[in-house]
Every structure is written in C-alpha cells, then in structure tokens.
Amino acid sequence: MNKNALIAVAICLVHSLFALPAQALASALPEFSELVETYGPSVVNISTKQSRRGARRFHGFSVPDLPEDSPFHDLFRHFFGEEGLTPHDEGRQSRSLGSGFFISSDGYVLTNFHVVEGADEIIVRTSDRREFLAKQVGTDKRSDIALLKIEARDLPPIKLGSAQDLKVGEWVLAIGSPFGFDHSATAGIVSAKGRSLPSENYVPFIQTDVAINPGNSGGPLFNLDGEVVGVNSQIYSRTGGFMGLSFAVPIDVAMNVVEQLKATGKVSRGWLGVRIQEVTSELAETFGMDQPRGALVAQLLPNSPAAEAELQVGDVILRFNGKEVATHSALPPLVGATRVNEPAQLEVLRKGRIEEVTVVIGELPDEGGLTAAAEPESTTANSIGLVVGDLNAEQRDQLGLKQGGVIVREVKPGAAKRAGIGPDDVILMFDGKPVEGAKQFRELLADIEPGRSVAVLIQRGDGHVFLAVRIPEE
Structure with a gap:
C-alpha cells in the first residue's frame, strides 16, 4: 500500500472515531418538535390594559436612551415613564405581556397572578390569532396563580402531569411569549426541586435552566411525555434577562389553587x-x-x-x-x-x-423598633463581648413582652459579635433557659463551660432568631 493510500485510511479511521460518539450523542438528545406541534396550540398570549392612576411623573424630563439590559432602564421607566409622561397623562393605558394555557376545552386559562395584577382588561390571543376578552375567576398572590375564563368551546386543553414525579436532570420544555414573541419554545433540564424563594414560602418551586424571559410568565413547563409539570413564574436575574436560573410553580400546587378558586373564589392554606x-x-x-x-x-x-x-x-x-x-x-x-x-x-x-x-x-391569615435605650447600668462587657441591660416598661410594650429578656446595649469584639448579635437585640433565652433579667443573664453565662457552643434566642424587631455562640476559653 502506498503512502497516499495509508494517509487516506488514517483519515477515515479518525473520522469514524469522532463521528461515532457524535452520532450516539445526537441520538440520545430529546426531540421536541412533535411535542411543540401537538401542544403549542394550547398555549396562549396574554396582554392586559390598566389605567395609570396617580403615577409619579416629571414634566419636561427626557428619559435617557438606555439599553434594555441596563440596571437603570427599569428604574427610569418606573419613575419617569416610558415617554416622559406628565401629570396630564394620567389615565392612559399600559399593556403588559405574558403567557397562559388552556386547562379545559370550555375556556379556562391558567396563568400567573403578576401577569394580570391590576388589569382593567385582559386579552387572550390563541395560536390561530383569535382574540378573546377574559374575566378573572380568581387569583392567589401567595402562589402567583390566576385563573381566567373566556367564552369559547372546543379549545385544545393541555395534558396535566405531576411535579412529584420529576427528577433532577430531567429534560423539560417551555412554550411562551418572551418579549411578545408568540409561541417560542426553549428547553433545558430540571436543576433542583423544592426551592423556597424569599417572598413565596408556601410554594416548593421547580428550578430549571430553561431560558425564561419577560413574557414567558404564566406559560407551561412540559416533561418529555408532553405533560405540564409547572407554571413558569420567576427568574433570578441582575439584568432583567435570563441568567440560567428560572423557577416554575409545580402543577400540583397550581391545580389545587384552581380547584379552590373554582369552588369558593379564594384559597385556604x-x-x-x-x-x-x-x-x-x-x-x-x-x-x-x-x-x-x-x-x-x-x-x-x-x-x-x-x-x-x-x-x-x-x-x-x-x-x-x-x-x-x-x-x-x-x-x-x-x-x-x-x-x-x-x-x-x-x-x-x-x-x-x-x-x-x-x-x-x-x-393561614390574610397578609397584613425599639426606642432609644436609657443609659446602661454597666458599661463593662461580659465574657462574650456584650453590654446588656434590663428592659423598661415602654420597650416591653413595643416588643409585646410581658416579662423577661435583656436588651443588648453594646456589642464589642468577641464571641457574640461573631455569632451575629447586634445592638438593640433582645436576648430571650440562653442555653435553653428563659432570660429573666441582666443579673440572671450574667449568672447563666458564668455557669457555661468554656469552649462550649450555646443557643441564644434573640428578638430583633418583631422577629425571633436563634444564634449559636461559642463561649471563649479561659
């Protein structure tokens, strides 16, 4: 075999080595086209109109030409309006865009609460460009779910699944209207389950890396079987755009809200x-x-x-x-x-x-500081770096305390400061024992073995929190 033939054989072998893994990888990737074609018509675009009453506007102010991903873009738009509106412009209509989907053939639409919040008029546009005025059946702010109804028949309902069966790493697909671009499909994987976000303690969110942007809110999150497992709700972003973290309300939670809204018009938890x-x-x-x-x-x-x-x-x-x-x-x-x-x-x-x-x-009920301290009895810090004093009657009144507790007058470098205790915190319990006053607190502290960590319950404002303080060695 001559030299050229050997080179040709080598090239073929190398090509085969690289091509086989690529082909295997391609065959392992999910195919979403059939899912989009089947269930895309069940997804709708939602726009709203609402009056801008009492908005703050500054006459004659020219809004800077800022890019949409600028952190100041929304700030200027919030305070100065999109077109530098003056007080005479109050009452003009604004439109917001979101997504939703049919959960029944007779016109029930599921979306996010924040998509329709404050809306005077809600317009649902289907994939075949028909438009319907929708009425709100009910909303639930805590879960960010809203149920709408349009007057139509023979609509294509979505297939419901369960978020309980989801696994981290599983492929999921979102369909929605990011930035108003109707029926856009994006895919990714489940990143985590049961996420708790600061403002929604009662929703165990599904975290994904699916590209979600403004306008996707309220749209469905599908598994590979074409079942809806979540309602896309929030993203984590420092720019207003997608940064790899998106969150969906589990469909089990959403449908529980739907059933309650249908039955009573409100949600009990x-x-x-x-x-x-x-x-x-x-x-x-x-x-x-x-x-x-x-x-x-x-x-x-x-x-x-x-x-x-x-x-x-x-x-x-x-x-x-x-x-x-x-x-x-x-x-x-x-x-x-x-x-x-x-x-x-x-x-x-x-x-x-x-x-x-x-x-x-x-x-669950509907959603609905200390005064300046007197001069402390002592300015000497204890072994953990605290200067404490007894509470007066006015302070007890403000804190809702009938008895017990000591107020932290000063925090000096030491174990308490490292644990996170700050001035004006009120110490209620120390090592599992109620704190009755400054003198008794000193006695409790003296009885603790050096080097041991103890739990300290403090009241800060109207909240309580435990902190761990390690007693310093002698």
Missing part, C-alpha cells in the same frame, strides 16, 4: 403559627444533633395552633405527618397543603429527646 429558621451546623452542635436538619422554632405566634398545642420555642421539627423536614424551607409547603382543622402529627427534638406533638392546623 394550613397554618401552624410559628416562625422558624434554619438549623446551622453551629446550632446543631448546641442541640446535640449529629447533623443539621429540621426546622427550628424561634417564635410561637399569639393565639396560633402552635401556641395552643404543646410546641415550644427551641423545638426542632424533624417530621410533619410522617414526612421528613430536611430543611426549614420544607415545612411551610407541607403545612400549607394540609386541610384546615385537621390534626397533624409532628416529630420534634426537644432538649435532646424525640417527642411527638399533635397540632390542629388552623387557616
């Missing part, structure tokens, strides 16, 4: 009546736990189911109705999904022992 926090590794050590888990009870709300039962501040809730509470964020969705007036069984860690507590779940 279970309520325990506690303020909870994360169990950090430092706090876990103080409670004698081998690893951080559960939800730490930092406060019992007055007249709440928890207050009427046997729950205590300092309890760590490990299980709720048999389901593990791995993190504190896992508890609110479990409680919220429980029927009102039904008993719930809680497994708690209390002072090193596992105990069972029964609480009759209530209904």
Whole structure:
C-alpha cells in the first residue's frame, strides 16, 4: 500500500472515531418538535390594559436612551415613564405581556397572578390569532396563580402531569411569549426541586435552566411525555434577562389553587403559627444533633395552633405527618397543603429527646423598633463581648413582652459579635433557659463551660432568631 493510500485510511479511521460518539450523542438528545406541534396550540398570549392612576411623573424630563439590559432602564421607566409622561397623562393605558394555557376545552386559562395584577382588561390571543376578552375567576398572590375564563368551546386543553414525579436532570420544555414573541419554545433540564424563594414560602418551586424571559410568565413547563409539570413564574436575574436560573410553580400546587378558586373564589392554606429558621451546623452542635436538619422554632405566634398545642420555642421539627423536614424551607409547603382543622402529627427534638406533638392546623391569615435605650447600668462587657441591660416598661410594650429578656446595649469584639448579635437585640433565652433579667443573664453565662457552643434566642424587631455562640476559653 502506498503512502497516499495509508494517509487516506488514517483519515477515515479518525473520522469514524469522532463521528461515532457524535452520532450516539445526537441520538440520545430529546426531540421536541412533535411535542411543540401537538401542544403549542394550547398555549396562549396574554396582554392586559390598566389605567395609570396617580403615577409619579416629571414634566419636561427626557428619559435617557438606555439599553434594555441596563440596571437603570427599569428604574427610569418606573419613575419617569416610558415617554416622559406628565401629570396630564394620567389615565392612559399600559399593556403588559405574558403567557397562559388552556386547562379545559370550555375556556379556562391558567396563568400567573403578576401577569394580570391590576388589569382593567385582559386579552387572550390563541395560536390561530383569535382574540378573546377574559374575566378573572380568581387569583392567589401567595402562589402567583390566576385563573381566567373566556367564552369559547372546543379549545385544545393541555395534558396535566405531576411535579412529584420529576427528577433532577430531567429534560423539560417551555412554550411562551418572551418579549411578545408568540409561541417560542426553549428547553433545558430540571436543576433542583423544592426551592423556597424569599417572598413565596408556601410554594416548593421547580428550578430549571430553561431560558425564561419577560413574557414567558404564566406559560407551561412540559416533561418529555408532553405533560405540564409547572407554571413558569420567576427568574433570578441582575439584568432583567435570563441568567440560567428560572423557577416554575409545580402543577400540583397550581391545580389545587384552581380547584379552590373554582369552588369558593379564594384559597385556604394550613397554618401552624410559628416562625422558624434554619438549623446551622453551629446550632446543631448546641442541640446535640449529629447533623443539621429540621426546622427550628424561634417564635410561637399569639393565639396560633402552635401556641395552643404543646410546641415550644427551641423545638426542632424533624417530621410533619410522617414526612421528613430536611430543611426549614420544607415545612411551610407541607403545612400549607394540609386541610384546615385537621390534626397533624409532628416529630420534634426537644432538649435532646424525640417527642411527638399533635397540632390542629388552623387557616393561614390574610397578609397584613425599639426606642432609644436609657443609659446602661454597666458599661463593662461580659465574657462574650456584650453590654446588656434590663428592659423598661415602654420597650416591653413595643416588643409585646410581658416579662423577661435583656436588651443588648453594646456589642464589642468577641464571641457574640461573631455569632451575629447586634445592638438593640433582645436576648430571650440562653442555653435553653428563659432570660429573666441582666443579673440572671450574667449568672447563666458564668455557669457555661468554656469552649462550649450555646443557643441564644434573640428578638430583633418583631422577629425571633436563634444564634449559636461559642463561649471563649479561659
């Protein structure tokens, strides 16, 4: 075989080595075209009109020509309007765009609450360009879900699935109207499940890396079987555009809201009546736990189911109705999904022992600082770096405290500062014992073995939080 023939054979071999993995990879990738073709007509575009009443406008101000991804773009638009409107322009109409989808053939449409919030008129446009005026059946701000109804028949409903069957790493597809571009399809994978976001404690969000942008809100999230598993709701972004983190309301949660809105026009959720926090590794050590888990009870709300039962501040809730509470964020969705007036069984860690507590779940209510301290009795910091004093009657009144507690007058460098205790914090419990006053607090501190970590319950504003303080070595 001559030299040229050998070179040709080598090239063919190299090509085969690279081509085979590529072909195998291509065959393993999902095919979305049939899914989009089948269920795309079930997705709708939603636009709204609303009056701009009482908006703040500055006459004669020229809005700078800023790019849409500028962090100042929305700021200027919010305060100065899109066209430099003056007070005489109040009452003009604005339009917002979002997405939604049919959940029945007789015109029920599911979307996000924030898509239709404050709307005077809602227009639903189908894939065949028909437009319908929609009425709101009901909305639920806490889950960011809205149910609409249009007068039409024989519409193509979506196929509903369940988010409980989703697995992290599974392929998912979104269809919506990003920036008003109707029926755009984007795909990605499930990045995480059960995410808790700061403003929505009762929704265990599905996190994905599917490209979601303004206008996708309210649109469906599909699995590979063509079933809707979520309602695209939020993104994490520093620019206003997609940055790789998007969040969807699980369809199970959304449909529970839908059924309640259809039946009563409002949504009821279970309520325990506690303020909870994360169990950090430092706090876990103080409670004698081998690893951080559960939800730490930092406060019992007055007249709440928890207050009427046997729950205590300092309890760590490990299980709720048999389901593990791995993190504190896992508890609110479990409680919220429980029927009102039904008993719930809680497994708690209390002072090193596992105990069972029964609480009759209530209904979640509707959504609805300290004064300058007097001169401290002492300016000498204790061993953890705190100067504390007793609370006066006015301060107790503001804090809603009948007795006990000491106010932190000053925080000097030391163990307490490292733990996060700050001025004006009120110390309520120390190492599991109620703090009655400044003198007793000094005695409690003196009894702690140096080098040990202790849990300290503080009140900051109207919230309670546990912090772990390690007592310094002598």
